[in-house]
Amino acid sequence: xxxxxxxxxxxIGLIYGLVALGVYLTFRILDFPDLTVDGSFPMGGAVAxxxxxxxxNPWVATILATFSGAFCGLVTAFLAVRCGILHLLASILTMxxxxxxxxRIMGRPNIALLGEPTIFSPFESLGFDPLHVHLGVIFxxxxxxxxxxxxxxxxxxxxxxxxxxxxxxxxxxxxxxxxLFTYFxxxxxxxxxxxxxxxxxxxxxxxDVTSGVGxxxxxxxxxILGQTLLSGTRIWVAVSAVILGSILYRLSVxxxxxxxxxxxxxxxxxxxxxVLVALALVIPKMKNTVQCKMxxxxxxxxx
Amino acid sequence: MxxxxxxxxxxxxxxxxxxxxxxxxxxxxxxxxxxxVIGSNGAGKxxxxxAVSGETPIFxxxxxxxxxxxxxxxxxxxxxxxxxxxxNPLAGTCASLSxxxxxxxxxxRGRRRGWRLALSSKRRRFFRDRIAILxxxxxxxxxxxxxxxxxxxxxxxSLVMATLSDSHLLLLDEHTAALDPRMATFILELTNTVVxxxxxxxxxxxxxMKDALASGERTIMLHEGKIIFDVAGxxxxxxxxxxxxxxxxxxxxxxxxDDSLLLG
Numbered sequence: 001x002x003x004x005x006x007x008x009x010x011x012i013g014l015i016y017g018l019v020a021l022g023v024y025l026t027f028r029i030l031d032f033p034d035l036t037v038d039g040s041f042p043m044g045g046a047v048a049x050x051x052x053x054x055x056x057n058p059w060v061a062t063i064l065a066t067f068s069g070a071f072c073g074l075v076t077a078f079l080a081v082r083c084g085i086l087h088l089l090a091s092i093l094t095m096x097x098x099x100x101x102x103x104r105i106m107g108r109p110n111i112a113l114l115g116e117p118t119i120f121s122p123f124e125s126l127g128f129d130p131l132h133v134h135l136g137v138i139f140x141x142x143x144x145x146x147x148x149x150x151x152x153x154x155x156x157x158x159x160x161x162x163x164x165x166x167x168x169x170x171x172x173x174x175x176x177x178x179x180l181f182t183y184f185x186x187x188x189x190x191x192x193x194x195x196x197x198x199x200x201x202x203x204x205x206x207x208d209v210t211s212g213v214g215x216x217x218x219x220x221x222x223x224i225l226g227q228t229l230l231s232g233t234r235i236w237v238a239v240s241a242v243i244l245g246s247i248l249y250r251l252s253v254x255x256x257x258x259x260x261x262x263x264x265x266x267x268x269x270x271x272x273x274x275v276l277v278a279l280a281l282v283i284p285k286m287k288n289t290v291q292c293k294m295x296x297x298x299x300x301x302x303x
Numbered sequence: 304m305x306x307x308x309x310x311x312x313x314x315x316x317x318x319x320x321x322x323x324x325x326x327x328x329x330x331x332x333x334x335x336x337x338x339x340v341i342g343s344n345g346a347g348k349x350x351x352x353x354a355v356s357g358e359t360p361i362f363x364x365x366x367x368x369x370x371x372x373x374x375x376x377x378x379x380x381x382x383x384x385x386x387x388x389x390x391n392p393l394a395g396t397c398a399s400l401s402x403x404x405x406x407x408x409x410x411x412r413g414r415r416r417g418w419r420l421a422l423s424s425k426r427r428r429f430f431r432d433r434i435a436i437l438x439x440x441x442x443x444x445x446x447x448x449x450x451x452x453x454x455x456x457x458x459x460x461s462l463v464m465a466t467l468s469d470s471h472l473l474l475l476d477e478h479t480a481a482l483d484p485r486m487a488t489f490i491l492e493l494t495n496t497v498v499x500x501x502x503x504x505x506x507x508x509x510x511x512m513k514d515a516l517a518s519g520e521r522t523i524m525l526h527e528g529k530i531i532f533d534v535a536g537x538x539x540x541x542x543x544x545x546x547x548x549x550x551x552x553x554x555x556x557x558x559x560x561d562d563s564l565l566l567g
Contacts, residue, residue, distance in 0.1 A: 156416040159408050163397040170397055173356070173389075175382030175413035233399065233448060 001258050007131050009254040011203065013247030014138045016218055018196035020226070020246040021149055021239065022189040023219030028227075028238070029153070030185040031165035035091040035216050036076045039098025040069035040190040042212035044197025046102045049111040049207035058119045062198045069194020072098055073186035081179045095212075102209045110208040118202035134203050141199065145192060146239050152188075153235045161185055193219075214270050221273050222246035224280040304504060305332040305355055305472065310364035312350050312528075324350040324359075326528040334471070337498055337505040337519030341512055341547075346525040348508045352476050355506065357381040368472060383413025385472040386465035388458065390480050395461035398450035402441060402460060405449050406430045409464035433463055436500075437493065455486030462493055466501050473498065475507040479514070491518060512544045522547075526555060 001009075019037060026034035044065040051061035072094055079090035103109055123133040152158045160176040161184065168178050193215065201207040226245020230237060253272070257264055264272070312325040324347050332338050342348045353359030354366060357378040366374045368384040386409075389395045396405050407421040407430075427445065435442045437459050441452075449457060458478060465473055475494065479487035495518060498505050509515050515522050521535035524547070531554035534542065 152418075154420055154422070155418050156407065156411050156421045157418065159400065159404055159421045160411075160416050162404075163400060163408055166399045167394065167397045169389075169394055171408075172378040173382055173387050173395070174408050174411070175379050176408075176416065177379050233401075 001255060004131070005254065005258065006251075007135055009250050010247060011131075011135050011138055012200075013250035014135070014142050014243070015196050015200050015203065016222060016250065017142050017243035017246040018145055018192050018199070019215055019219040020222035020242045021145060022192040022196070023216065024223050024238070024242045025149070025185055025189040025192070027220065027223060029162055029165050030182065030189075032080070032087050032182065032186065033091070034073075034076060034186060034189065035088065036072050036094045036098070036186070036190050037193045037215045037219060038212040039095040039102070040072040040194045040212075041197040041200075041215040042102050042207070042209050043068050043072060043098055043105070044194030045201030045207035045211060046105045046111070046197075046209065047194070048198035049113055049201050050106050052113060052116050052118065052202075053111060058117055058121070058202065062119060062195065062202075065198035066191045066195040069197070070187040070191035072194070073188070073190030074183060076190075077179075077183040077186040081182050098212075099209060106207065106209070109210070110206060113202065113205040113207070116205075118205075119199075120202065138199060138203070141195075142243060145195070146243060149188075149192075150236050150239050153239075157184075214273065217270070217273050217277055218246075218249070221277050221280070222249050224277060225249050228280065304334045304367075304369055305330070305506065306365075306367040306370075307331070307351075307354065308365045308367075310351075310354055310366070311362040312347075312354060312359055313362045316362065323528050325354065328364075328528070328530060330523070330530065332504060332506060332521075334504055335502055336521060337503075338507065339515040339519045339522045340506065340508045340525065341510070341515040341522065342525035347528040348525050349476055350528075351525065352474050352506060352508050355381075356385060356387055356474055383468075384470050385474050386412065386468065386470055387474045387476065388461045388465055388478040390477040392454035392457040392461070392481060395464070396449045396457050398448070400449060401446050402434070402449050402452075403427060403430050403445040405460065406434070406445075406464055406467060410467045412468035413470070414468070430467075433467065434460070436496070437463060453486075455482050455490065458482065458486075458490050459493060462490070462497055466497055466503075471501070471503050473503045473505045475505065475509075477508050477510060480510055494518065512547045516542060516544065516547065524551060524554070526551070531555075 019041065022037060026032045047068040048061045048065040051064055052058055076091045076094040079085045079093060080087050120130065120133050120137055123137065124130050153162060160171055161181050163171045164176065164178055164181040171178055171181070200211070222245040223242050224245070225248055226241035226243070227238065230241035230244060232238065253269060257266060307328060307330045310325050310328045311323070314322040314324055328351065340348050340351060350359050354361055355368070357373070357376060357380070361374060365372060368381065371384065373381050373384065397408065403422055407426060410426065430445060431442045434445070439456065439459065441456070441460065449460065452460065479490050482490060491514060505519065507519060516539070522539060523530050523533045525531065532550055
């Protein structure tokens, strides 16, 4: 792999690190499997691109994009908390609806951003290499987002959020409003994902309504991969693991594709990811079963 | 203070499964009183506690805590006024958080949870002092995950957690029932210590007639959703389990008598 390809992969890994952070918040912290991200990721791109083309400052456009994602999260939370719809189904409904909304926002299925100003252009005009600029800006934004999430989860509010996914009965008994935590968690998670979508669109100079397909699986892959390699209950460890997982996932995918191993092609990515995630979810369970069997195999000796 | 007035709780009203869990129950527990509640399975003990905590929806009647009408408030809105310890040791604490994080959650019970760090060094010192009351060495393990503790230890921590916020009402829902006898005795003794130390008003539901008489200063017995007797003071001091059983049978027979009159 060339240095150019390596840096590009690193950049994508960092961008999707924000998705992984969002998925970590819903999947791990809130115990709320949230497929909304498949809709909020392209929505972030759509809103940012549309706003930029309309002449709005790219930073403002990025913030607008983040809020659009947070709104998607609120819709899912509303469907789940207020209407009592099954969590997974509520998020699928929002995801499907977001597809139509995204085309409405852009007026067409995709928008090119070539030649338009982005959050990167002020630094590029200083004469730095665009790839380095992208990497640097995205790195700083990902670090800031991670620090924000770590600090949030260490606060009084964050503790309530963390307990909600594990023992909601206890949270209610301690005066915590489960509904409020769910609304907030989903809004924050999808806000991060849409933020990621906005960065992705600006970095790649296009927004496309189909770019959201499989976002949840990629996010899950990053969370599971990261937390398997770097396990720990401390919040900063978990958050770092998730970002690291995203980067490693992208690197291994890029390596597998570029080396021409097993005759893989780029479109095989979704299949491979799905298989990897399935394995990563099943293997820990199989390990337990095997251990149990080995233990019980030893027991009869004492008779 | 708890003030229950004419409480009716009906599960599945209007269906074949209709079950009147509480029938026109009125009960006042004055400030600082330790009340124990006994009764057989399905008598309505836990329902009564649920009516106070907000867990059980009330069909009719009013619930007041410390003079505040809370009938229409949900569990989390009443949490400011009352602390609870559950029967299941796993229910009262959050397994994935550390001991001190669980305590921080309880510290903010019923208050606004903001951006402030949950574990400042000042709070840590406070938690350390409080958990030292238990005398089981947990003060040196504050950052351990609470999931590592045994059921009894978790129940002990739950009791301490119940005292961290300023409410003076403690609701205990058969909180020793899931423990081994030695641990149950320990938790019961601890309960008495904590209640005295923080002068709490207590409503303790229990299966054990012995415990119901040994702890607290007033005992009520529920049967089929009604309070069938209510003893306190000297009369209660003279009682033992056999007296209680006698009273129970007597009350039940009267109940049957009523029914047979109705049916006859």
